[in-house]
Amino acid sequence: MKPGTWTKGYADLRPQKDAESRPMPLADMIAGSAVAAVLSNPRLPDNPIVDCNDAFIALTGYQRDEILGRNCRFLSGDKTEPWLSEALSAGVREKRPVMVEILNYKKDGTPFRNAVLVAPIFGEDGELEYFLGSQMEVEGPKEGTAHRATIAREKIDGLSPRQRAVLIAMAAGKLNKQIAYDLGLTERTIKMHRAAMFRALGVRTAADAVRMAIEAGY
Known part of the structure; x- marks a missing residue:
C-alpha cells in the first residue's frame, strides 16, 4: 500500500x-x-x-x-x-x-x-x-533502545515509592480517580504525587510519563 x-x-x-x-x-x-x-x-x-x-x-x-x-x-x-x-x-x-x-x-x-x-x-x-x-x-x-530504557529505569528508580506506584498505575491505563481508589488516597493527593513525579522525571505530560514507564519495562 x-x-x-x-x-x-x-x-x-x-x-x-x-x-x-x-x-x-x-x-x-x-x-x-x-x-x-x-x-x-x-x-x-x-x-x-x-x-x-x-x-x-x-x-x-x-x-x-x-x-x-x-x-x-x-x-x-x-x-x-x-x-x-x-x-x-x-x-x-x-x-x-x-x-x-x-x-x-x-x-x-x-x-x-x-x-x-x-x-x-x-x-x-x-x-x-x-x-x-x-x-x-x-x-x-x-x-538507542537499550540506552533509553536504562535512562528511564534510572529516573524511575529515583522516585519515591508512592510516586512510582502512581506512575505504574498510569502506565496500566488508570486515571487519577481510579488510582486514588486503589491506593486509598484522595484524588487531590494523587495529583500532588503526580506533579512531583513529573518534575522528578523531567516530563511535561502524562503521555511522556507513560512512555518512560513502558520504556523502562513497567
Whole structure:
C-alpha cells in the first residue's frame, strides 16, 4: 500500500471532527508533549484517531484534518514489517501496552524508523475508552533502545515509592480517580504525587510519563 493512502471505504467511517468528538480533558494528556502522540477511540469502527498533537503533525507531515478519523496504520507502507504491525494489533486486541520500532512513512513518502508505543486508557468503570499512541523517530533498528530504557529505569528508580506506584498505575491505563481508589488516597493527593513525579522525571505530560514507564519495562 502506498504510504498516506486511504483504505478502501474507510473515509465513510470517519467520525465528525468537531469539538464534541475530541476526548477532552484527555486531550491535555498529549497537547503539551514534545513527543508525537495521538489518542484513538476503540469504541468506533477501526479504532480511529480522535486527537493528535502538534508534534505528530510535525513528525509525519500530515495536517490535522488528514489525520483525524484514520487508523494509525495509515503511516504504514510497502516495507513496513508485518510482524511488527501484528505485535501492535495484538496489544490493542489484548488491551495492554506494547512498544515496537517499526518502519513507517511520512506524507512525502520518506521512510523513518518509528519507536511506537500503544497503551490503553480505561474509564472509571474499568472499561476501555481510548488508546494512547506515542511516536518517536529513531536512527535505525533498535538504535538507542537499550540506552533509553536504562535512562528511564534510572529516573524511575529515583522516585519515591508512592510516586512510582502512581506512575505504574498510569502506565496500566488508570486515571487519577481510579488510582486514588486503589491506593486509598484522595484524588487531590494523587495529583500532588503526580506533579512531583513529573518534575522528578523531567516530563511535561502524562503521555511522556507513560512512555518512560513502558520504556523502562513497567
